[in-house]
Amino acid sequence: MLPLAITAGEPAGIGPDLCIQLAQKGFAEPIVMVCSSSLLQDRAEALGLPLVTELWTPGSAATCKPGHLSVYPVSLDDTVEPGILSAENANYVLKTLTLAAEGCINGLFSGMVTAPVHKGVINDAGIAFTGHTEFLQELCNVDRVVMMLASEQMRVALVTTHLPLADVSAAITKPLLRQIITILHHDLVTKFGIAQPKILVAGLNPHAGEGGHMGMEEIDTIAPVLEEFREQGMTLIGPLPADTLFTPRWLADTDAVLAMYHDQGLPVLKYQSFGSAVNITLGLPIIRTSVDHGTALDLAGTGKADTGSLEQAIKSAALMAGLSGGALSAT
Numbered sequence: 001m002l003p004l005a006i007t008a009g010e011p012a013g014i015g016p017d018l019c020i021q022l023a024q025k026g027f028a029e030p031i032v033m034v035c036s037s038s039l040l041q042d043r044a045e046a047l048g049l050p051l052v053t054e055l056w057t058p059g060s061a062a063t064c065k066p067g068h069l070s071v072y073p074v075s076l077d078d079t080v081e082p083g084i085l086s087a088e089n090a091n092y093v094l095k096t097l098t099l100a101a102e103g104c105i106n107g108l109f110s111g112m113v114t115a116p117v118h119k120g121v122i123n124d125a126g127i128a129f130t131g132h133t134e135f136l137q138e139l140c141n142v143d144r145v146v147m148m149l150a151s152e153q154m155r156v157a158l159v160t161t162h163l164p165l166a167d168v169s170a171a172i173t174k175p176l177l178r179q180i181i182t183i184l185h186h187d188l189v190t191k192f193g194i195a196q197p198k199i200l201v202a203g204l205n206p207h208a209g210e211g212g213h214m215g216m217e218e219i220d221t222i223a224p225v226l227e228e229f230r231e232q233g234m235t236l237i238g239p240l241p242a243d244t245l246f247t248p249r250w251l252a253d254t255d256a257v258l259a260m261y262h263d264q265g266l267p268v269l270k271y272q273s274f275g276s277a278v279n280i281t282l283g284l285p286i287i288r289t290s291v292d293h294g295t296a297l298d299l300a301g302t303g304k305a306d307t308g309s310l311e312q313a314i315k316s317a318a319l320m321a322g323l324s325g326g327a328l329s330a331t
């Protein structure tokens with residue numbers, strides 16, 4: 001059974017804490033931490049939790065014993081103080097992601113689960129980086145991936161991800177929409193086992209453009225692409241006004257919502273499920289899941305961080321990798 005890789009994320013954030021907290025009760029599947037071993041040991045000490053780290057080398061067995069973590073070690077470039085960012089550790093963070101993703105591609109890991117990184121401090125180090133999603137798209141050499149967050153109640157996928165709001169309208173083109181809908185539909189069928197997914201598609205403008213009086217993107221771009229896919233047999237509803245599509249009547253029997261931009265879709269999901277939802281990258285040749293929250297620098301080293309989302313992210317990755325039984329119906 002190939003282990004799952006977990007990257008501990010920003011070293012000054014809560015990623016290391018969450019992994020150590022979860023390790024206390026052990027894991028259902030073999031786990032390899034891709035991070036600094038001394039970081040884990042120092043953070044365990046700060047949290048007052050027992051931890052034994054074991055060196056993992058490619059091909060060796062990984063532990064899932066309570067209080068133990070197997071570590072594929074990556075050296076930090078700077079000392080770490082919980083809650084205090086250092087741009088000097090930006091390359092370390094990206095190295096953990098690269099090693100984990102390459103390990104998935106090369107058959108060392110069955111999938112990767114990522115704890116949160118701090119995008120800003122990586123940019124402060126002079127490195128162009130907008131998120132794991134875009135980084136893994138490039139590393140895996142694929143044209144397009146889709147960010148989807150899933151909770152027990154809903155799945156929300158995004159057409160655009162990490163870009164300024166001022167650039168969103170221009171980014172929403174027919175070719176992009178075609179790629180996103182193709183990946184979303186394909187992965188709902190193949191990864192989630194939904195034979196005929198029903199997808200609600202949001203408009204971009206208030207009231208989905210109010211018939212062209214409040215914006216033309218729905219008429220010029222979104223509706224024609226939806227019509228093309230409907231003609232191929234997909235169940236796509238929209239473009240719908242985003243303010244009312246997230247209501248129980250619309251969401252009943254819906255498999256996913258496609259939002260046009262990050263803060264159109266994610267606040268709704270997080271209002272309902274923050275702390276237990278999972279971020280899944282669709283369209284990659286590898287399995288990648290992540291938490292629904294950020295680095296929470298205010299909580300690093302305090303023991304107050306909630307492990308719920310990381311636990312769900314690991315469960316989802318294990319299900320997708322076939323390491324555990326069950327259906328991926330919710331997350």
Ligand SMILES: NC(=O)C1=CN([C@@H]2O[C@H](COP(=O)(O)OP(=O)(O)OC[C@H]3O[C@@H](n4cnc5c(N)ncnc54)[C@H](O)[C@@H]3O)[C@@H](O)[C@H]2O)C=CC1
Pocket residue numbers: 014114115116117118119120132279290291292293294295296297298299304305306307
């Ligand atoms: N998967 C990833 O790598 C993600 C990274 N981020 C990054 O995280 C950094 C900080 O982002 P923020 O917007 O401040 O969001 P955040 O999620 O780090 O924090 C927002 C609030 O939620 C609380 N919180 C977050 N996770 C928690 C947990 N597990 N348990 C209890 N409380 C928790 C924090 O204490 C804070 O009050 C940014 O650089 C952002 O880009 C944000 C989202 C996802």
Ligand SMILES: NCC(=O)COP(=O)(O)O
Pocket residue numbers: 130131132133134266279290
């Ligand atoms: N809001 C989700 C988020 O920022 C995480 O993005 P990514 O790092 O998973 O691409």
